[in-house]
Amino acid sequence: MSNNIYDITIIGGGPIGMFAGMYAGLRNAKFQIIESLSELGGQVNALYPEKTLLDIPAYPRLTGRQLVDNLHQQLDNMDGDIKLNQTVINVEKENHLFKITTNQEITETKSIIIAVGNGAFTPRKLNADGTDEFEGDQLVYTAKNLDDFKDKNVLVAGGGDSAIDQALMLEDVAKQVYLLHRRNEFRGLEHMVDLLKKSSVKLVTPYLIKKLSVANDNQVRVHAKKMRTDDEFIDLDVDKILVNYGFISNNKDMQGWDLDLDEDHHATKVGPTLETNMHNVYAVGDQAKYDGKQTIIATGFGEVPIVINAIMNDLYPDNHAPIHSTQLS
Ligand SMILES: Cc1cc2nc3c(=O)[nH]c(=O)nc-3n(C[C@H](O)[C@H](O)[C@H](O)COP(=O)(O)OP(=O)(O)OC[C@H]3O[C@@H](n4cnc5c(N)ncnc54)[C@H](O)[C@@H]3O)c2cc1C
Structure with a gap:
C-alpha cells in the first residue's frame, strides 16, 4: 500500500x-x-x-x-x-x-x-435470427463515428429518447434514416418527438425485427413483423442498423x-x-x-x-x- x-x-x-x-x-x-x-x-x-x-x-x-x-x-x-x-x-x-x-x-x-x-x-442486444452475422460492421449499438453512416440507408431500432436522438443526428449525414419501433408512440422528450415528426426520418411502426439476412448490393435485409398480427411482415434493405434498446x-x-x-x-x-x-x-x-x-x-x-x-x-x-x-x- x-x-x-x-x-x-x-x-x-x-x-x-x-x-x-x-x-x-x-x-x-x-x-x-x-x-x-x-x-x-x-x-x-x-x-x-x-x-x-x-x-x-x-x-x-x-x-x-x-x-x-x-x-x-x-x-x-x-x-x-x-x-x-x-x-x-x-x-x-x-x-x-x-x-x-x-x-x-x-x-x-x-x-x-x-x-x-x-x-x-453493455448494450441490450437485438434478439433476431441472423444477428451474429452482421454484428460489429453493419449492425452496431453505438454510433462512434458519423462518417460510417455517410450517404447510407440506415435503420435505427428503438423507441426511447436515445433512439430518437440518434435518428435525428443521422438525418444530416445518411441518405435515408428509418426509425423502427414496436409501438406507434415514442417515449422521448416532447420537443424531440415534435422534431422527429417534422423530420425526413421514415417511421416504421409498430414493427419488431425478426430476422436479418444478406440482400443485394452488400445490404442487410431486415425482416420485421407487424405487432399484434400473425402474418403481416415487411422487408427493408439497408446498409446499416443502429440498435438502441438501452x-x-x-x-x-x-x-x-x-x-x-x-x-x-x-x-x-x-x-x-x-x-x-x-x-x-x-x-x-x-x-x-x-x-x-x-x-x-x-x-x-x-x-x-x-x-x-x-x-x-x-x-x-x-x-x-x-x-x-x-x-x-
Ligand atoms: C444514449 C444516451 C443518451 C443520453 N443523452 C443525454 C442527454 O442528452 N443529456 C443528458 O444530460 N444526459 C443524457 N444521458 C444520460 C447521461 O449520459 C448520464 O446522466 C451521465 O453519463 C451520468 O454521468 P455519471 O458520471 O454519473 O455516470 P457514467 O457516465 O455512467 O460514468 C460512470 C463511470 O464509472 C465507471 N465505473 C463504474 N463502476 C466502476 C468501478 N467499480 N470502478 C471504477 N470505475 C467504475 C464507468 O466505467 C463509467 O466510466 C444519456 C444517456 C444515454 C445512455
Whole structure:
C-alpha cells in the first residue's frame, strides 16, 4: 500500500466524476479518480460521442465528444491522480480511513465520492435470427463515428429518447434514416418527438425485427413483423442498423460495500448533502438516488459542489468554504 493518503477518492470517471475532480482541485484537495475503462467520459464517451446535447446549461449545442473534451481541459488544470483501467472491487473502513482496493492496488483515502453511474454497462442486444452475422460492421449499438453512416440507408431500432436522438443526428449525414419501433408512440422528450415528426426520418411502426439476412448490393435485409398480427411482415434493405434498446448495467461489486442501495440494488440512497449511510462516503450523478432525482448530466454537475464542500468542511473545519457574493448580504 502506498503512503499516499488522499483527501478524496472519486470512483468513476464519467462526466460527473471528471467535474468532481476539477472541483476537488479548486478546493486544493488531494484527490484521485479511479476509472475502470481506458478513457474518461463515462456513458457520454463510450455510448454517444457524436450525439448533440441540447440540455447542458450555457451550451446551446455540443456533441458528447466536445463535452468530454471540455471537461478534460478543466480537469487537466488540476493536480490529481487519474487512474485508468482500474476497477474498484472493494471499499473497507479502517479506523478513520477507507481502504480502496482495485484490480491493481490498494490506496487509502479520507473520503469517497461514488460516481459510478449505473456501473459497468453493455448494450441490450437485438434478439433476431441472423444477428451474429452482421454484428460489429453493419449492425452496431453505438454510433462512434458519423462518417460510417455517410450517404447510407440506415435503420435505427428503438423507441426511447436515445433512439430518437440518434435518428435525428443521422438525418444530416445518411441518405435515408428509418426509425423502427414496436409501438406507434415514442417515449422521448416532447420537443424531440415534435422534431422527429417534422423530420425526413421514415417511421416504421409498430414493427419488431425478426430476422436479418444478406440482400443485394452488400445490404442487410431486415425482416420485421407487424405487432399484434400473425402474418403481416415487411422487408427493408439497408446498409446499416443502429440498435438502441438501452443498456444492461452491472454494479455487483458495490453490493459488498455496506452501502444502503435502493430496492433494485442499483443506485445508492443519499441524504440532503448526498452523503450515503456511511460517514464521508457520498454519491453523485446517476448513482445517487433521492426523491425527484433526474439522471441527467446537469443534475450531476449541480451535486458536485455540495459534496466537495461538505467533505472539505468535515476534513478541514478551520478552512473557510468559498463564500460567493450572493451569501455576503
Ligand atoms: C444514449 C444516451 C443518451 C443520453 N443523452 C443525454 C442527454 O442528452 N443529456 C443528458 O444530460 N444526459 C443524457 N444521458 C444520460 C447521461 O449520459 C448520464 O446522466 C451521465 O453519463 C451520468 O454521468 P455519471 O458520471 O454519473 O455516470 P457514467 O457516465 O455512467 O460514468 C460512470 C463511470 O464509472 C465507471 N465505473 C463504474 N463502476 C466502476 C468501478 N467499480 N470502478 C471504477 N470505475 C467504475 C464507468 O466505467 C463509467 O466510466 C444519456 C444517456 C444515454 C445512455
